[in-house]
Amino acid sequence: MREFDLLQHVFAANSGLPGTVIIGPGDDMGAVHVGEAEVLVTVDQIADGVHFRLADTPIAKIGRKAITRNLSDVAAMGALPVGAVAAVCLPRHWGEGHAEALFDALRGAAAAYACPLFGGDIAMWDSPLLISVTILARTGGVPALLRRGARVGDVVCVTGQLGGSLEPCGGRLQHLDFEPRLRVARALACAPNYRPHAMIDISDGLGRDLGHICRASGVAAELDARALPVSPAAIALAQRTGTPAWRHALADGEDYELCFTVGPEAPLPAAIEGVAITKVGVVTAAPTDERRALVSIRTPEDSWQAADSGGWEHTG
Amino acid sequence: MREFDLLQHVFAANSGLPGTVIIGPGDDMGAVHVGEAEVLVTVDQIADGVHFRLADTPIAKIGRKAITRNLSDVAAMGALPVGAVAAVCLPRHWGEGHAEALFDALRGAAAAYACPLFGGDIAMWDSPLLISVTILARTGGVPALLRRGARVGDVVCVTGQLGGSLEPCGGRLQHLDFEPRLRVARALACAPNYRPHAMIDISDGLGRDLGHICRASGVAAELDARALPVSPAAIALAQRTGTPAWRHALADGEDYELCFTVGPEAPLPAAIEGVAITKVGVVTAAPTDERRALVSIRTPEDSWQAADSGGWEHTG
Numbered sequence: 053m054r055e056f057d058l059l060q061h062v063f064a065a066n067s068g069l070p071g072t073v074i075i076g077p078g079d080d081m082g083a084v085h086v087g088e089a090e091v092l093v094t095v096d097q098i099a100d101g102v103h104f105r106l107a108d109t110p111i112a113k114i115g116r117k118a119i120t121r122n123l124s125d126v127a128a129m130g131a132l133p134v135g136a137v138a139a140v141c142l143p144r145h146w147g148e149g150h151a152e153a154l155f156d157a158l159r160g161a162a163a164a165y166a167c168p169l170f171g172g173d174i175a176m177w178d179s180p181l182l183i184s185v186t187i188l189a190r191t192g193g194v195p196a197l198l199r200r201g202a203r204v205g206d207v208v209c210v211t212g213q214l215g216g217s218l219e220p221c222g223g224r225l226q227h228l229d230f231e232p233r234l235r236v237a238r239a240l241a242c243a244p245n246y247r248p249h250a251m252i253d254i255s256d257g258l259g260r261d262l263g264h265i266c267r268a269s270g271v272a273a274e275l276d277a278r279a280l281p282v283s284p285a286a287i288a289l290a291q292r293t294g295t296p297a298w299r300h301a302l303a304d305g306e307d308y309e310l311c312f313t314v315g316p317e318a319p320l321p322a323a324i325e326g327v328a329i330t331k332v333g334v335v336t337a338a339p340t341d342e343r344r345a346l347v348s349i350r351t352p353e354d355s356w357q358a359a360d361s362g363g364w365e366h367t368g
Numbered sequence: 369m370r371e372f373d374l375l376q377h378v379f380a381a382n383s384g385l386p387g388t389v390i391i392g393p394g395d396d397m398g399a400v401h402v403g404e405a406e407v408l409v410t411v412d413q414i415a416d417g418v419h420f421r422l423a424d425t426p427i428a429k430i431g432r433k434a435i436t437r438n439l440s441d442v443a444a445m446g447a448l449p450v451g452a453v454a455a456v457c458l459p460r461h462w463g464e465g466h467a468e469a470l471f472d473a474l475r476g477a478a479a480a481y482a483c484p485l486f487g488g489d490i491a492m493w494d495s496p497l498l499i500s501v502t503i504l505a506r507t508g509g510v511p512a513l514l515r516r517g518a519r520v521g522d523v524v525c526v527t528g529q530l531g532g533s534l535e536p537c538g539g540r541l542q543h544l545d546f547e548p549r550l551r552v553a554r555a556l557a558c559a560p561n562y563r564p565h566a567m568i569d570i571s572d573g574l575g576r577d578l579g580h581i582c583r584a585s586g587v588a589a590e591l592d593a594r595a596l597p598v599s600p601a602a603i604a605l606a607q608r609t610g611t612p613a614w615r616h617a618l619a620d621g622e623d624y625e626l627c628f629t630v631g632p633e634a635p636l637p638a639a640i641e642g643v644a645i646t647k648v649g650v651v652t653a654a655p656t657d658e659r660r661a662l663v664s665i666r667t668p669e670d671s672w673q674a675a676d677s678g679g680w681e682h683t684g
Contacts, residue, residue: 069484069486070482076486076487077487077488082453084451084486084504086402086405086504086506087404087405088403089404089405091407091450091504093486093502093504095453095487095489097457097491097500099491099495101494102491102493134388134402134407135398135400135409137398137409138411139411139412139502163384168388168400170385170389170391170398170399171397171409171411172393173412173500175413175418177417177418177496184411184413184489184500186411188400188407188504
């Protein structure tokens with residue numbers, strides 16, 4: 053059973069949610085009314101052996117990732133972070149110094165994005181390190197950007213460069229060192245004439261995450277492999293593995309860039325807040341045959357392939 | 369290193385929190401401003417082998433406890449639940465039926481307390497089941513009840529009966545089957561003439577949790593062992609172990625009742641919403657000698673003993 057299938061399944065009974073719930077399960081964040089305010093919430097967890105390897109990773113980077121992964125969800129909604137709480141299970145053999153370093157990293161990363169860590173829970177146990185972070189955010193006057201809303205004819209865009217997030221390159225590892233795209237996302241959400249119709253952050257791989265947009269929006273999409281902004285890490289990885297770099301850009305996951313769709317006439321700049329914006333495909337009508345892929349990609353050899361099922365999933 | 373010491377330590381660097389944080393780490397819930405609204409947040413986790421034993425516990429009860437434990441924190445603030453999100457690590461060998469039963473239980477328990485489950489994250493891994501729940505709440509027009517605020521001369525009160533939460537009794541187990549004291553707490557928070565000065569829920573044991581109130585309030589407290597409302601489970605347990613029942617009531621933990629302090633003249637009813645209210649002690653001045661206990665108890669034999677360090681802590 054894959055995680056996404058399971059999520060779909062367990063959250064299927066969504067229809068019974070009361071009117072205070074503005075956004076239910078199935079988007080990058082949920083949202084509820086608290087009095088007059090709309091509060092966005094996301095929860096995400098990282099575990100040793102699944103999302104990082106404690107033996108190979110500095111504690112400071114683990115703590116940072118636990119926060120920035122959730123901030124990438126805040127970015128996906130075009131929202132503004134408000135605060136974070138963390139629940140942590142520490143290996144019983146950890147000393148105070150380790151625990152302190154981890155919480156310094158959590159607190160520091162949160163504070164760096166104006167998202168104060170204001171609560172938490174700690175347990176000690178005989179299993180691997182696990183960090184679960186919940187972040188609250190606010191819309192700040194513009195509606196949240198959802199996965200649903202993509203329209204036939206939209207162009208599909210991504211921020212930054214994709215692929216090879218687990219490949220060391222230039223002294224960094226994208227899956228640990230990425231910058232959550234809060235500022236780009238906010239600029240997009242507030243843009244008068246190129247506000248996206250739908251947006252998601254790329255954690256499972258462009259193909260699969262665009263598939264989530266398509267499913268939520270009732271559309272399909274076609275990507276152009278030659279248009280993908282391939283990262284230097286993906287190029288290095290391709291040289292090592294023999295797999296074409298565009299495939300890494302399509303499917304590796306943990307890029308934590310944004311994928312969004314916007315009207316074909318929208319006057320999108322080439323970069324926002326110093327981050328490149330690249331058109332990588334178009335939104336098409338949903339296939340009438342449900343066995344057909346929602347996302348297809350035109351390879352450099354001009355053949356078409358399904359692209360929304362080859363994505364990356366935590367397998368550790 | 370004990371969990372509470374560790375929590376104290378890692379959250380010591382609280383002073384740098386921005387003005388949007390209304391309640392920082394160290395109370396039953398934190399609170400932040402989201403626009404004009406005050407949003408209360410608590411996160412709590414339960415793990416197989418630490419807070420329950422999967423082999424002995426129906427999945428439905430585990431899911432319920434993950435929710436009700438956090439609702440007990442909402443009660444401790446006198447607040448109203450708004451919604452919940454859950455992060456779950458499932459053992460990899462679990463089938464879909466297990467996962468479904470767990471989420472049904474989480475969703476059902478949350479819905480039963482007007483606290484819809486509106487988001488979550490699922491991972492599968494090779495370690496024990498772990499459920500982390502975050503609950504949002506609102507103050508609904510009355511200030512949250514904090515741990516600080518107890519005054520010298522206050523009486524110390526508890527709801528319900530205490531002790532033996534792990535002892536099967538009358539077909540139930542308090543630590544799984546408890547009713548979070550949301551209605552009693554709300555009635556107390558809204559009471560015009562007996563609103564508590566300080567409140568906490570009893571999860572670590574009355575002695576230790578009253579110690580948290582004392583530490584936060586800069587006071588001390590004296591309990592009377594003969595006044596403690598001892599539960600039938602504590603009496604049954606005492607017969608088996610030979611330890612006096614009042615000691616179980618003082619220190620067992622996981623009662624999920626409320627402990628609060630209120631002015632000595634407050635016209636407290638004997639029961640609120642059908643739940644007994646019992647006066648068990650008084651608030652005194654903080655000791656000048658910091659080696660002295662913050663909470664002491666007068667035994668049935670009229671000797672005094674320290675009571676805030678003998679509490680229960682997860683040791684599994």
